[in-house]
Amino acid sequence: MEPVGKTGGAIIGPFLKSSTGNSYLLVVTDYFSGGWQVLEGAREGQTQVDIPHNENTAYWCHPVDIHLTTRGLQGWPKFNFQVWHQDRHSRCELWGYGLCHIPTSPGFYQLECVTWRPLGTLQEEISRYFLGGGMQLCIPDTVYTGLDRYRFQTVAMGKVHLEISVVFRNFESFGVEY
Numbered sequence: 389m390e391p392v393g394k395t396g397g398a399i400i401g402p403f404l405k406s407s408t409g410n411s412y413l414l415v416v417t418d419y420f421s422g423g424w425q426v427l428e429g430a431r432e433g434q435t436q437v438d439i440p441h442n443e444n445t446a447y448w449c450h451p452v453d454i455h456l457t458t459r460g461l462q463g464w465p466k467f468n469f470q471v472w473h474q475d476r477h478s479r480c481e482l483w484g485y486g487l488c489h490i491p492t493s494p495g496f497y498q499l500e501c502v503t504w505r506p507l508g509t510l511q512e513e514i515s516r517y518f519l520g521g522g523m524q525l526c527i528p529d530t531v532y533t534g535l536d537r538y539r540f541q542t543v544a545m546g547k548v549h550l551e552i553s554v555v556f557r558n559f560e561s562f563g564v565e566y
Contacts, residue, residue: 391465391490393552395435395450415470416450419532423459430454437474452552461564465490466532469548471503481520484545485531491554493566499550504542 395416417432435448456465469486484503491497506523508516516522525531559566 390455390555390557391452391552392555393452393550395448395452395548395550415472416452417468419468420456420463420465422461422463424463424465425457426454427457428455452550464492467501467550468532469501469503471545471548475520479520481522482524485525485528486548487532488548488550490552494554494556496553497551499552501548501550503545503548505545507541507543 415432415434431454433450433452435450438446438448440446452467467488467490469484469488471483471486472480473483474480482505484505486501486503488499488501491499506525507513508523512523556566
């Protein structure tokens with residue numbers, strides 16, 4: 389299987405810090421388990437920093453190209469997104485987490501990945517507003533394993549757009565229908 393495409397951008401929405409000097413970057417990693425292995429391509433990447441001027445959208449256009457092989461269908465691949473905010477003093481803070489499943493049929497897809505961040509107490513949210521920083525996951529694997537994710541209180545942080553073409557090869561010879 390080979391997902392090929394690009395990250396189009398993100399609608400940061402009402403949570404966008406609109407003052408001059410605020411910028412956003414995206415860190416993309418893929419997650420898979422079971423018999424999946426990377427033949428070619430990078431498992432993770434980071435976009436350039438984009439400074440949205442008078443808009444609520446950051447544009448990245450970061451290429452995605454990874455060639456995977458598998459021995460079984462368990463642990464189907466996913467893209468794990470982290471959106472980071474950088475202020476005018478080059479301080480970075482985690483802006484949101486997102487998870488997007490790679491489609492299980494070949495073709496071209498335009499996907500939207502909803503991002504979120506953990507919600508802190510009132511004191512932590514006031515501190516985050518004035519000083520930056522804020523709540524982060526102690527175990528980032530929780531984003532895609534989902535074991536304890538249902539207990540989180542979260543805040544929506546916008547959407548990441550992904551344009552991707554999924555190509556399958558030799559799946560039919562092993563009896564996989566799509």
